[in-house]
Amino acid sequence: MTPVARTGEPPDAGEVAGPALPRSFFARDPLDVAPDLLGRVLVAGGPDAGAAVAVRLTEVEAYRGADDPASHAFRGRTRRTAVMFGPAGHLYLYFVYGMHWCVNVVTGWDGEASAVLLRAGRVVAGADVAAARRAARRRTAVTAGALARGPAALTTVLGLDAGADGADLCAADSAVRLLPGVPATAVRSGPRVGVSAAADRPWRFWVDGDPTVTAYRAGTRAQRRPPAGVTRAAPGLREPLDAVGDGRMEG
């Protein structure tokens, strides 16, 4: 009998070790890589680089380059986005709102400048270190499920910042690597969070029903029109209302 991992279950300890995924995994269309990233395990740090923290990915967003107005690479190569124009399998880190770092994995082929933003995950190793890193930036306590919920939180937990920009996930000696983990089976998609351009593209992917996934929240300022067919989440509702197969709601 083949053991079947149930959605949302943390992987075995053994899954936080072993060979990293090859570069060919990343050298594909971001729309294929993104859902395939769910359930995989990102590990940062380790014997040589300090305590390791591992996160099982539960929510990601695909960003294509030239044909995606929401991508940082849409307007061409700049110093900030240079990494995205390089080979797949490297990390693209960016700084937002004057205080947060977010991490992407570069996908596709050189020059394509596509990437996948890592938005949330479940901490499966190094929870103590992860919690300490979050606590250093908050006044109130954070639950286990919220430890790596949100792109900035995920990045903080892993201890990544400007120094990780350009890091190669596929290098043998890399301090950050992506392990196979257990690919998620129940994957849903919907509009990306917080983007105003191309807001209708359902390029956000998450593990269905996972408590670590970011709750949907429409943009506040300038009353951006919500993506077609997406209504504001009802009070008390935790899961995104746009959680419908192709990301669009009927009627």
Added chain:
DNA sequence: CACCCGATGCAT
């Protein structure tokens, strides 16, 4: 060179 505004998170 000034200005605008974010691929957000936190507290109210």
Added chain:
DNA sequence: TGCATCGGGTGC
């Protein structure tokens, strides 16, 4: 629902 906080990128 408002606000912190700063650098990239655009436009003057």
